[in-house]
Amino acid sequence: MLDLSSETPCWKPAVDMLVRRDGLGVGLINKYLYAVGGHDGTNTLNSAGAFNCNTQEWCMISNMSTRRNYVGVGVLNNLLYVVGGEDCSSRQYLNSAEYYNPSLDTWTPVAEMCARRKSVSVGVLDDVLYAVGGSDESEILISVELYRPSTGVWTRIADMYFYRQLARVVALNGLLYVVGGNDGFGLDSAEFYNPDTNTWTMVTSSMNVARAVARVVAIDRPLHFKTY
Numbered sequence: 394m395l396d397l398s399s400e401t402p403c404w405k406p407a408v409d410m411l412v413r414r415d416g417l418g419v420g421l422i423n424k425y426l427y428a429v430g431g432h433d434g435t436n437t438l439n440s441a442g443a444f445n446c447n448t449q450e451w452c453m454i455s456n457m458s459t460r461r462n463y464v465g466v467g468v469l470n471n472l473l474y475v476v477g478g479e480d481c482s483s484r485q486y487l488n489s490a491e492y493y494n495p496s497l498d499t500w501t502p503v504a505e506m507c508a509r510r511k512s513v514s515v516g517v518l519d520d521v522l523y524a525v526g527g528s529d530e531s532e533i534l535i536s537v538e539l540y541r542p543s544t545g546v547w548t549r550i551a552d553m554y555f556y557r558q559l560a561r562v563v564a565l566n567g568l569l570y571v572v573g574g575n576d577g578f579g580l581d582s583a584e585f586y587n588p589d590t591n592t593w594t595m596v597t598s599s600m601n602v603a604r605a606v607a608r609v610v611a612i613d614r615p616l617h618f619k620t621y
Contacts, residue, residue: 411442411451418466418515420473422495427454427473429493430461437462437481441493455498459489463559465515467522470542471495474503476524477510486511486529490540506547507538516562518569518588525571526557533558533576537586551591554584573600 394407410428417431417438426444430437437460444451461478468474473493479486486509491502506524513527522540524547526533533556538547553571560574569586573579583596 408444408449408451410444411453412438412440414438416462416464416478418461418464418475418478420466420468422468422471422473425495427466427493429466429473429475430457430464430478432462432481436460437479443495454493454495455500457493457500458491458502459487461487463512465510465513465524465527467515467517469517469520469522474515474522474540476515476522477506477513477527479511503540503542504545504547506540507549508534508536510534512558514557514560514562514571514574516564516569516571518564518567521588523562523569523586525562525569526553526560526574528558532556551586551593553586553593554595555580555582570596 394405396403396405413433414428414431418429420427424446426446427441429441432438439457439460441454441457442451443454457475460480461475462481464478465476466473474490476490477487488506488509490506491500493500509529510524510527514525516523516525523537525537528534535552535556536549537553538549540547556576557571557574557580561572563570570583572583581599581602584593585596586593
């Protein structure tokens with residue numbers, strides 16, 4: 394974890410998970426960090442764990458209904474949404490989605506997406522869940538769709554400029570930013586979506602390094618935080 398409390402921010406080790414996970418999804422709800430699905434080197438997982446940020450302890454929670462590797466995760470209305478992925482045992486790319494209710498320790502399925510999406514990126518903006526890019530059995534995707542819990546329906550929106558899988562998504566100032574990813578090669582570009590106009594706009598400057606399977610987060614940077 395990154396400690397931002399000092400004048401020299403630094404990375405510190407955290408407690409190991411209870412299960413090895415590659416291709417997992419991660420979400421945060423009320424001081425609990427959730428690690429969902431993935432692959433343990435042998436099997437695709439439907440298990441999930443929760444890390445208590447106060448006690449620094451992991452515990453297992455109830456299993457998902459579906460095994461999911463390279464899954465997308467987003468938090469909306471204090472529910473943990475898990476989207477797409479791949480069941481490696483059946484070699485099936487998934488268009489299914491479900492959410493976890495921490496109060497009940499239960500998983501509930503929601504409507505299927507318009508497309509199957511492995512390595513999908515997920516973001517939340519203005520009480521709407523977005524599934525961005527990814528790949529199906531034949532190609533990397535440029536398409537994007539959104540889910541409104543109020544209607545329970547997935548809807549296609551405007552396509553991105555770039556085909557992207559393994560990108561990362563963050564909401565900032567009413568816009569949805571999609572950063573990096575892979576279109577067969579690593580991408581250093583970024584673009585943002587404006588829900589008011591249903592349009593994508595390229596960020597004018599590229600990252601210094603192409604990044605896929607990275608992580609992105611929007612924070613209020615402390616005044617003492619240095620950039621390099």
